Amino acid sequence: MIDARKIRTVGYDIGIDLIKITTAEPFNEAAKRIKYQIDEGLYLDSEHWHLRDVDRSCDVRAVLPGARSIIAACQCYLTDERAESDVTDDPHGSIARYTWRNHYSDLRERLKKLAGFLKTEYDANTAVFSNSEIPEKPIAQRSGIGYFGKNSLIINERFGSWVVLGEIIADIEIDPDPPHRGNCGDCSICVEMCPTHAIIEPYIIDRRRCIQALTNWYGVLPDDIARVWSNRLYGCTDCQDSCPANRAVEAQPVRAEVGYVGPSASLREILSMSEKEYRRKYARNQMTARWINFQAIRRNALVALGNIRSHGTMPLLEKYARDNDPILAKSARWAMARF
Template sequence: MDLHALREDMVAFSKEIGIDKIGVASPDVFTELKERLRAQQELGYQSGFEKGSLDERTTPNMHVPEAKSIISIAIAYPSKMKDAPRSKRGERRGLFCRASWGQDYHDVLNDKLNRLAEFLEEKYPGFRWRSMVDTGELSDRAVAERAGIGFTGKNTNLITKEFGSYVYLGEIITNIPFAPDDPVDDSCGDCNICVDACPTGALVQGNQLHAGKCIAFLTQTKGFLPDEYRDKIGNRIYGCDTCQTVCPKNKKKDFHLHPELEPDPELVKPELKPLLSISNREFKEKYGKMAGSWRGKKPIQRNAIIALAHYKDDTAVEELIRVMKEDPRPVIRGTAAWALGKIGVPSSYDVILHAKEKETDEEVLLEMDKGLAFFTNATV
């Protein structure tokens, strides 16, 4: 079989179905990545969302034993929103990061990878394959880097020449022996803007991320947010884009190539107060098609409460009192009590004090004490 011709046909078909970049990587073990991942584990820098063992995350033929190549794809997404609603008193808004704009990118990329695989299946007898997008064992970024799609910047994002780092990545491990592409050179140079701009210091140095400090990770956790990060997340209710928006490689990078990835301004920059009373069904119907909904409504609601405290939105006090008194989830009750203290409306002091008399959860009681402390500290 003429593999060169097959590859040309594959590239042409990829453009037809809306794949913006495509490259090929060898299926060799990602030896250097394995050592970096081992170091991340030893330092305690992992998020806990990682899938698979070190071997599974770095050995492609564990997933396709006949693997001869890995096809890497990239899809560009927008960096700017048209007609974004303004946040104003009484109608304060939160923000989903750009990776959650439009339809869930997992679904979008998996559809394109499946169509690409079907195309190859018709062309190559005995085709074997497995695709991955984000939640698979392999590192999409490491595969894309090896396939020449782009280079890994100091912000740990893959940066492409055409689209900056505003790309989604996925891959197909296959038994087709395509020749690999050449990697591109790292071109961050002496630039350290992203490391310096990270709100929590999660970029401990160029190319090394402490995931546990990263706002993108923290907004997805379900427990109480550690105190030291509450003032850092601002109005972010899912994800963080700071290390991308400050990157010089992303200057003037804004592509609107895929209608399914266009943001609905009211969804990606939603009013905060209505989120506190949204039902599970309403949340699923409204936000279920977004990538940022994957952890359910609880983290979003907790982050919305923290955002209201960030704004010191006194119009939210009545709703926060209701949440503190009535919500069955300790994390939400406790965060609401903390937020009431942070906002600082004087009448909230007695309300928290009375609610504390009926509260039995130790963690909620601790948050109530934190809320009360805002008032006592203010009078010292």
């Protein structure tokens, strides 16, 4: 059994905020929860969880045969930069804080360095992940990174839920940490503050109503959701902004400029770009990850304009109202009707 202390020290020298270890046993509780959400129809039609082998998805030995340990990591993305957006002359759409930079990519690169150390020191075979489809949050809980908040995010006592998660799966046996036993207690602020009432019971999100999930789902947004969409271009953090566990978190220095896009973007510009121009401008940010649907980003921009109601954008909305794409045309007409 390898002592985790040396691995942690090297990881912290590489600049990773927190490192914990757990075993590579399957995450049976997570599989149960996913199956429940499938049965209840809580996933979006584009997510296809029902087509997957859920038990296999919750077993990291499927991605690294012979896996024995998981090195779980997190990186805090809270900085003291302001999340303001200009909604006057040039209406801007807000971008969720975790997307201002590509923290996943930054953490993945740091974890790759740590994986290199594991190879040299212990001849370990590894697989590195961040923002992936392995069960990242259950890994974080079982390794002791944090506990599940009722908003289904991982909360760490130092960084709150302002963290991205990453992992190294390794075929070596490392001394594991105990699971995190924290919980939200009597608090239910996020349940009350969610603008679309997407937290239907503690820890369970109806992803068909969650703005964060809908950001990348392509379709016409239901009127009640579109009305509370505000000026969002990408993502939602209302259930984090309102969480008391996040109040005292100390802002961290900016460590990586990889994929920087900032807190907002001009909606006019987004709606005037081709997909190629968009992917070039936001290259290396998760807003241009291969699974991001550019038409959904445009739909978001149209809905945001409908909520901002700046008369100067009417010609742009009129143009989109005649678009060949029925979802964009309908979203533009919804926005015009809001004036």
